[in-house]
Amino acid sequence: MSEQPFTPYNPAEIETRWQTQWESDGLYQSNIDYNKPKYYALTMLPYPSGDLHIGHWYAMSPSDARARYKRMNGYNVLFPIGFDAFGLPAENAAIRRNIHPKEWTYANIANMRRQLRSMGAMFDWRREAVSSDPEYYRWTQWFFSQFYKAGLAYRKLSPVDWCPTCNTTLAREQVWGDDRHCERCGTPVIKKNLSQWFFRTTKYAEELLSYETIDWPDRVRTLQTNWIGNRSEGASVNFQTEHGDVIEVFTTRPDTLWGATFMVLAPEHPLVPKITTDDRKAEVVAYQEQATRLSDLQREAADKEKTGTFTGGYAINPVNGKRIPIWIADYVMMSYGTGAIMAVPAHDERDFAFALKFGLPIQPVIDRTDGLTRTYILKNSVKVGFEQALAKMGVAYQTNDSAWIASIPVEKVDEYIRLAQNFIQPGYWNEVVGSQWVFIFHDQTIEWDSVETAEIILSRCQQLEPTVRKFHTLMEMLWSNEYYREALYHSNYGTMINSGEFSGTPGDRAKKVVIEWLEQKAIGQGAVNYRLRDWLISRQRYWGAPIPMIYCPKCGIVPVPDEQLPVLLPDDIEWRPTGESPLKLHPTWRFTTCPKCGEKAERETDTMDTFMCSSWYHLRYLSPQYDQGPFDPKEYDYWMPVDTYTGGIEHANMHLIYTRFFHKACRDIGITKGLEPMIQLRNQGMVLGEDSEKMSKSRGNVVSPDDLVKAYGADVVRAYLMFFARWELGGPWSSTGIDGVMRWMRRVWAAILEPGIQGNPEANLIKAFRRRVHQTLRNITRDFETFEFNTIVSGLMELLNELAKAKTSGLYGSPAWTEAVSIYIRMLAPVAPHIAEELWARLGYPYSVHTQEWPRVDESATVQEEITLVLQVNGKVRDRLVVPADISHDEARKAALENPIVQRFLEGREARQVIYVPGKLVNVVG
């Protein structure tokens, strides 16, 4: 034990001292060690916005604690850090303060490095990577070239938001308000078409939908699945205008081509000016202008009244040669598919509404009366559970207003009724047989082609069954039933009609044969579409990695040869907005020679989306100085894939899809291995201000980690962040809550360093004490595995209360005490690394606590010889008995029945049933 006199807990002194010590000892350097299992723990890299936010601490310090825990469990752990340093905020700050984006960024990085170090995390700083360093973006550019060479990068005209006053393209977050104005000058933005670079993320859509090999939260998987969207299978078909221009459309229903009675283009579709006739010009232009002003949100509001205008132009329907008018309408999006649709009002809800409003022809081409099963509305027989029985067999469900619907193929009705018996309690069957069924559809011929159909159905229902009161209820029933929804709009069952030679083709084959025919006639081909769009890489910005491409008048697009990378970002630049990509205005930078022919050529002047930089930073961490490739293959083979990735849920749809795409694309090129870059993902929530609002400077509710560290020390801040909320949920900050953690830390300090009262503890006391220690160890170990950080800290607090008691009960100084303290400090080490190291050293244990083995649970110590048996009467707790843990069923039963309180509550009744849950309770039912 220590000879040192007791001094109060002084985090400031301890923390700086140990941080210096660890640094100079290289305690957190991670090197390849083939004798140990590896563990790559990755936390999302910060953007160097200036100050480390409490949110960064919230994300990183529990991640750090878990990395430390893994290390103590024998893993060779890599826990690196870096900066996502390119991006728009640097340019904005630069414009506001007239300071170079580079200067601003690197000053921020320096400050944030200092702040990150104050956290006392086990970052291996030798592996730090900064995405705006030329040594880094050299390889970002290299990846771009590889993607280009592999056919994954292409150029396409694409609209950007443009401010006509500032003369500049705007990022999404720079467009404000419902009227979509420029954040700087307030001018309403317009759309402008620019030739830009895209990656073919859609090529990987199918694979990105599979999560079989990774352990990611359901929430993220759902978000990504919705974002990527389900596959729509169909065909792309070429229509021609009367002037011979080709308009390509995508359709999931090629079998309805004969019902295409008009076309609709997105207002910004490039062919619109050409198609529009002189007499329609004024209206078309007016409509276009109005459409560009609407936010996507307004424009895409599903319940919005359909608007649009006729262009005056006509196209030819390639399947029947009919002349059909071309309209423009904002319900067609330039950003999905081809920005043009064939409108089939008879079989598409939106087209139908549009046709009705503008008096366009409607031509049914699918007969949907065949193939339907009978649907029954079941009358209430709730107490019998007949509906539930059918539901269990998967043929019935309940509507929102409690009606039961069963949908059963005609020939199987009798069979299902018979089968239902198995699910119904004996004795009730006769009631079922006697209950009434009412059918809606029974060999009725019904037109399924339009909303009018619903009215027909309703009127028939009312004739048949007056208890069906609400029209919308019926429609809901039909719509919420997959089968009928399918029948209404996406049926494969309907037979083709009014479709020339295809009339009479049964629905199940219609799509296939029409696609074959289209391909044969070279009118179109089978195609698959996803909601996911290709990734737009180009940014008309300065502070990013230049796209390494050269435009040669003779040779066309030529990638910068790998050995000439990086294409350096020049420092002497006008970064203020001028209307062009800043690099375009540099006097010399853009002019170069063609790598192929040596003639004069020009560089691409756009830079890359910063998501490109952050898609592969986990690879650069492996070997940030390596100059033969983006990473050292030796390091890659040892460390990859990332075992645990932690960060905010807000990246579910962008970064986390891009990085998966990136990995898969690289795998196909031969750069990376394996299906996925990150095996396990966990997300933390958000720390809100004390007012439960999002922290923001304008609200004045920001909590500064620097101030907290000064007031409480890093260990307390770390522990409080782990303790105050469930990690994945987050919650509001509490300035009094952290005081409680400070108190705990001081008590830890005092409990371990201040002398106690030695004595001769009884064996039972020692046993109980050791049981608590090892039970806590088991719980905390489990909680580290499952990211339940709040109960790790509360478990430590509880055990400290035991330690405090032990100091006066005679346990102090015993072997059990020494063991407990040693285990306690090691459990504390990942949470509060500085105080743990200090206590460990003061007790004379060998440096460092962080390289110690995680303590092992002594299973024999956790065994309880006596348990508290809960006695219940009819499920209510009435008494508790301390009994031997191995009490037999009969003994427990006897003890319960003889218990006077139990007898009192039985009130003289016989015990009808006695339930015994071993080790827990006895429930007497009487």
Add this chain to the structure above:
RNA sequence: GGGGCGGUGGCGGAACAGGCAGACGCAGCAGACUUAAAAUCUGCCGAGGGAGACCUCUUGUGGGUUCAAGUCCCACCCGCCCUACCA
């Protein structure tokens, strides 16, 4: 409109496989120490009833399953987040 997440004391949150609801902490109250305050320590602390041992109620609401439900099933209400005419 679609999808997701959540709803437990005054507050943040515990409850590991359906088995003692409210661990741990904050705030509050009372006491000890102190000339006093702070700090520290001890005790109390879901609601109602009772002098009391105790009793009743209680996990958003209403049903259901079960010997037993915060936990499982059904319906509904509220809050937050994401998404949105996907052809």
